């Protein structure tokens with residue numbers, strides 16, 4: 001096996017000095033992204049800078065002046081905290097993990113390569129658009145916690161995903177900042193690879209991000225060795241369609257596989273998280289045949305060792321390329337594999353004999369991966385119906401797509417304010433956790449007044465956050481002062497707070513609750529039982545309908561009936577996601593069934609006693625047990641979209657009027673809402689353990705990775 005070639009992290013522009021070096025080192029393992037003590041340590045370095053940089057420790061530390069450094073060095077509490085964090089990290093890395101303790105010797109030779117186009121590890125690195133990235137980031141963190149031998153591959157985007165600002169009329173303004181990766185907690189491996197691409201070679205620099213025990217390698221074509229059009233390839237996440245997309249996917253799939261080889265990493269299993277990375281299979285075929293294998297044998301081997309996860313039934317989420325475009329980019333691979341145009345393109349076609357059918361990335365992945373899954377039980381069913389033709393059958397039970405229900409990384413999404421109560425009553429295992437541990441069963445030990453006090457604290461924190469964000473939004477466009485005054489009066493700390501934050505894909509129907517505005521205004525306007533609604537989310541940059549939804553909500557928020565009680569927070573990201581999912585009492589989800597494959601944001605509120613109110617779509621049919629939340633409708637589809645919208649909105653109003661609002665405001669002794677607290681407990685007891693990414697990753701290991709590794 002070739003020795004690893006990359007050198008250790010290049011040091012970043014910074015003042016020298018021991019304490020600063022130690023902080024930098026701590027920051028370079030992203031373990032801190034799920035450790036509250038380490039985050040608070042970085043924050044203490046310079047709270048203003050920490051906030052201004054969206055919690056970036058590298059730039060926060062780099063801003064330290066000589067005076068400040070001397071202060072920090074002399075601050076006994078600070079240096080003790082630093083030493084404590086260093087010790088915690090060392091202990092984390094040394095602890096025997098679940099995989100160490102349970103895998104056989106042969107199983108321990110497992111090495112998973114995990115491919116994904118986006119990763120949400122932390123808000124200071126804008127290289128994600130939404131749920132797919134969040135899931136991938138959480139997957140890496142749990143793989144690290146559980147000790148799964150896994151190396152991840154992705155792209156690093158110079159301009160990332162867009163920053164969203166809203167104009168005074170509510171229209172979306174798109175801005176792409178330019179990032180300097182030396183300001184990020186990533187390091188340059190010094191390795192530059194050559195990727196054969198059409199008739200030329202594209203070079204890619206490899207960056208490394210360390211996520212606990214797991215390495216994430218990120219390819220960057222924006223380097224001086226490349227021509228401008230090739231430098232462009234990794235600049236924007238989901239910025240353009242068509243040809244730009246296929247170029248990125250070749251860099252990810254083909255380049256990603258070459259990167260692993262160059263780094264001396266020989267995975268035994270490849271996990272393609274979504275179809276974007278499916279060209280990885282073709283590059284593996286190319287390599288195996290170049291080493292002398294027959295194409296049939298190579299295909300068998302690649303199939304046996306590839307895991308593919310499909311993430312959406314929405315057509316726009318499944319890349320399809322016109323045949324001419326696909327062939328233009330794949331011709332050299334076809335030549336190397338000895339495949340004519342039609343034979344190669346057949347791998348991406350549901351009907352291999354139709355020369356006009358576009359080339360579809362998930363189809364390629366399904367055909368070249370033996371181990372395939374959707375991301376919830378219902379999504380597995382939907383996927384089996386959706387991809388019948390790939391398998392030449394009319395019977396969904398013959399389609400070999402199973403499911404692993406998504407989960408979230410609990411420590412990442414847990415509010416710091418919740419940790420003392422957890423430590424005291426729930427007694428969680430963070431380090432050396434086993435995936436099936438269920439310390440949430442201890443939730444009844446939390447006294448009702450303490451649990452309710454925590455909810456009130458988290459809601460108050462959300463209200464403060466919303467006001468300050470609104471003030472920022474107004475300040476940025478020098479908005480009128482009366483708006484500013486109004487911003488400070490927006491929301492109440494004691495109102496029933498409902499949240500809706502997700503990408504503004506149209507199937508998610510963000511404006512549905514406004515279908516009958518008068519009724520909603522009546523529901524929300526009772527001065528004795530105040531209700532407030534917070535929205536956040538970006539539309540795909542090329543989706544005018546999604547942007548129109550944002551504008552509708554924005555206008556409603558400004559209208560007389562809802563002013564001060566409905567807000568839309570700009571520029572949704574992981575930080576906003578954490579504050580919202582922790583602070584809201586109710587988490588609303590109203591997609592068109594069965595379009596929401598999973599909808600992981602709903603798994604976050606229950607960590608803090610938040611309660612879901614959702615269509616029975618995605619993960620919710622598995623999560624809902626009648627006591628831990630609300631189902632909107634019964635899952636039966638209606639004949640038309642209009643009828644469905646009317647019916648689902650009606651259901652929401654009835655739930656609010658008859659159940660949700662009365663329960664929240666039914667206060668007993670000491671002002672406690674007993675029935676509400678009972679539901680909070682049911683939500684906490686039944687959801688976080690089952691929908692944690694530890695459980696999810698362990699499912700992948702047992703049902704997908706190990707069978708693929710052992711040739712089963």
Ligand SMILES: *Cc1c(COP(=O)(O)O)cnc(C)c1O
Pocket residue numbers: 129130131132134501502503572573574575577578598599600601602
């Ligand atoms: C959790 C999360 C998501 C995923 O939400 P869905 O419910 O799957 O749409 C997307 N973006 C951010 C910032 C999140 O925190």
